[in-house]
Structure formats: structure tokens, C-alpha cells
Amino acid sequence: MEKEIVLSVKRLSKKIGKKTIVQNINFDITKGEVFGLIGPNGAGKTTIIRAIVSLIHRSSGTVMINGKSVADDFKTTIADVGGIIENPEFYMYLSGMENLKQFARMSRKPVSPERINEVVAQVKLTNAINNKVKTYSLGMRQRLGLAQALIHQPSLLVLDEPTNGLDPQGMAEFREIIRSISSQGTAVLISSHLLAEIQQITDRFAIIEKGRLTHIEDMQQVNGGSTPTYLFKVADVALAEGVLRQLNYPFSLDDAAYIQVNTAEDQIPAIIQEFVAHDVAIFEVSAKKVSLEERFFQLTEGGNV
Template sequence: MSSFALEVKSLTKKIGKKTIVDNVSFQVKKGEIFGLLGPNGAGKTTIIRMIVSLINRSGGEVIINGRDLDDEFTLAMDNLGAIVENPEFYKYLSGYKNLRHYERMALSDIPGSRIKEVTELVGLEEAIHDKVKTYSLGMRQRLGVAQAILHKPSLLILDEPTNGLDPQGIREFREYLRKLANEGTSVLVSSHLLSEMQQMCDRFAIIERGKLVVISSMNEEKETDIHDVEFEVNDSVRAADLVRRYFPDAGLAAKGLQRLSISAARDTIPEINRMLVENEILVYEIINVKASLEERFLEITGKEREAYQA
């Protein structure tokens, strides 16, 4: 059995002479939350719609839990749960009766206790017997997740799942996804809310103009050995002069009277600290500054656009 919940190989979508998705490949590991990021129109939703077979592929392969979608379509899809747009339900039925309806439609047998399990997992125990028309948007999203995982899929795919949710609803939804991942379900999620993706995902891919431009771990340091740090000192102006004199290759910016922002190789940071102390600069704190996902996203997509326009 494959060690990946999802493998996308050279996925391509063309409409006429226009290439919407261009040779995209990535893998989603078992038990991880993988984010698909990109500006509006980058091709994220097209990729997802091809994976779940809502639209045809122009080229490429989709393998779900080791099963090729072209060769074993039914078995591959049985390992998949998805919410591609806002989940739709029979509004005049209760949440429970909606889940019973989906249970009867499932390809594989679902034990009677499973509805209770997924209801508890998404936190709908108190409202599951209420009519769906009384549910808030957040509750409907949670019911959608319950329906999507009812048959215990190995992979859950969500396209913009937090659209319309308030901050509390987004936080709760993030916690439900982490709980699913901890129990072994892999999640592929597309979203434009970068701050939420930073808290939610283990790894991410950035799509720009239909092409995959980077795949990275959320905690991964930049491939170069350059680190951004902030020194808190008693005299940032004098400290900056010393750094310029002894370490002319270091990136440098004074941030107020007691803050000094420095970009330098990792092994250079303690040398800078030693030099400052030897020159009677008081160093109160050294803070490692990690770029936010938003900053990394803008940096990467900005470079891609410059290259495209060149």
C-alpha cells in the first residue's frame, strides 16, 4: 500500500489553446494537512475539481491511497471525502437524517455507530436532531465534514472551507481538521486565508498562473543559510556602526533606539553578538524572526510575476 494518501503527477488542464493548470505534481502524506495556496485564478480550484473528477483532466495522473483514478475509479473514490463548494443538505431534515441518507448511498457498509462518532468528532451532538435550516453557516460546514468522513476516507479534500465563517468558527474548524489528521485522515485544503493556513497546515504548495512554484514545510527554514534576527541593545545606532565595520556583508536595519534587525549566516550571529559585547554594547535579547506565510507567499509570487513579465 502507498505511503501517500494522494499523489498528483503532471496534472494538466487545457481549454482550447489556454493552459489553466500546467504539469503540476505533488504528494500528500498520510496524516498530514497539506495546503494549496495561490492568488485568485491561479488554478487551485481547477486542480481540486480534477482530483475529485468533477472535470476531466487534459493530462496527468491522480492516485488516491495507492489506487490510480483511471484504473480503479470506484475503489479510489471510496477512499476520498470532499467539500468542493458550500455543502448542500436537505434543509427540512435534521442533521441526523441527512447523514442517514448519505450513509445509505455509500459504496461500502457503514456501521450504525459511525454517525454518532462523526457527530461527536465535529461537535454537533446537541444539534444533530435539529433541522438543518436552523443551522448557522459554521454548523453546516461541520455537518459537511461529518458527511465527507462518514465512510472513513483516507483523504479529505476541502476547497475554501472557511468562507463565511467568523473567527470563532474558523478556529473551531481548524481544531476539527487537526483532530482528523491526528487520527490518520489526510487533508488537502485550499484557502486564501494565509494566516489560518499557517496555523492549520503541515506543508503547503503555492500555485501561480497554473504552475506549482514551491512546496515547503510550514516550519522549514529558507534553503539559504541566511537568518533574520533582531538584537535588543542599549544603543542601536552605535551597534549598527560596529556591525557595518566588522560585518559589511550582513543585512542591517535599525528599528528604534534599542532594536537592530540583522540578516546574516547562522554561524555569524554569535560572532556579531561577541563583537558587540566586546565593544561594550549591552545585548539584552536576540530574537529569531521567521517570515510569516503571507510574507513568504508575497515574496515567491512576486518573483514569479517579475519573471513572467521579463
């Protein structure tokens, strides 16, 4: 069964004078998917996002949200979008709740008090929501920005560099919230130059190089694909090789002390039991993952973008 497409971008380009900023951008995002745009600063990520939500004029191309053209029916389509395109702005002298109530009054969709409380809990601000925003940390303001973007129950959430300036705890909290949002069916478009963050949060990613979309890849492929790779550090490599040959497991040498085995996770206990039964001493077992940074350099010929 095909997944429902929430956002469809076709042949999107933006020119300023004679200069082409982004050219011929094409991608779709499905319901409940987290899709990342990655690339260095100045690659065109923010331009793409701003063009999608019509903060800037598109020179050419189409943007469809839930099957409707943004150009043909702006009010209806944009009502299904929530976003943090730049740093979220608030009335600092008001509480978080007062800010959300003000945004709710401006929403094109009716927003009930129950919905506001639901979103406040979702972004983990229940204990601080009645405090003035000027007392909030950066991470709390980012989460309040998420609440603001979500109160009208959008089908598409658009985030441009949302974790900039956050500490590790703030980033971890943000990732958890985004995963919760996507699990409820909201499609998420997120741009970042922080590749480690994108690897942990997205289902697919697109690389933007000098205004062009050059690659789209499933994050599962970066994280090991359908058959992951495991590294066994053993005392006797030759003995371990003999055991694996008897079991018909495909393997290779990663270096002098590690054996690399391609197998499903549920097979690892059986391999360990066989190693122990044949007196193969095991020092370490770990899943081998290529970092998104490594994959980025592979796809961009050394990262020269």
C-alpha cells in the same frame, strides 16, 4: 522510515479548447499530512481539485490514491475520498442527524450508527445534531459538511476554500477539527487564498500561479525552521551583545532596540538569566516568524501572479 503516500498527482494538466487552465501539476500528500494549495482567485486551485476527484476530465496526467489509479479504478479509489468541493448541500428541513443517516445510506462503505455518533462528536455538533439544518449557522453547516465527508472514514479529505465566510471563531473551530482529523492519519488537501489560515493549519504548501505549480515548501521553514529566531528588546544593546559573545550565541541587530538570536527554545531561560545577572534590562522576548504572506511575496517576486 518513509511516510505512506495517500495522494500522488503527476503531470496533471487541463485544457479547454486551445486554452491551458492548469499545466504539469506534480505533488504527493502523505498519511496524516495537511497540504495546502495557495494562490489568488483564478490561479487554478479549484480546477486542480476538481480534476483530482474527477469532477472534470483530466486532459493528461495521473492521479493515484493509495497506490491505485483513479482512471483505472474509479469506484475503489474515490471511496477513499471525502470532500467539500463547493458549499455543502443539505436537506434543510431535516435534522443534521437525518442528513447524515441519508448520506450514510448512499455510502459505498458500510457506516454504523456508532460511526455517525463518533464523527458528530469529532466535529463538535453533538448538542445540535437533532436540530433542523435550517437553524444552523454557517459554521455549523460547514462542520456538518465535514461530518458528511468523514462518515465513511476516508484516507483523503479534500477541501476547497472551506473557511470562506466563517467568522474568527468558526475558523478557529475548523482548524482544530482539521488538526484532529490529520492526527488520526487522514491526509488533507486544502485550497485557500486566505494565507494566514493556511499558515496555521498546513504542514506543507504549494503555490499555484497562472495554472502552474511554482513552489512547494515545508511550513516549518516559514515558521522559523529547525533553529528558530527570537527577538530580545533590551535597554542596553551593547551590554547584551557582550553577554551573547561570552555565551557564544549567534546574534544580529534587528533594529536599534532588538537583538535577534538564533537558538532553540529551551535555551531562552538561560539567556534571560545571564542578561539579568549582567544587569541587562529586558522589555520583551518574542519568537520571530515570517508570515506566509511575506513568504508568498518573496517566492512570487512581489506577488505579481
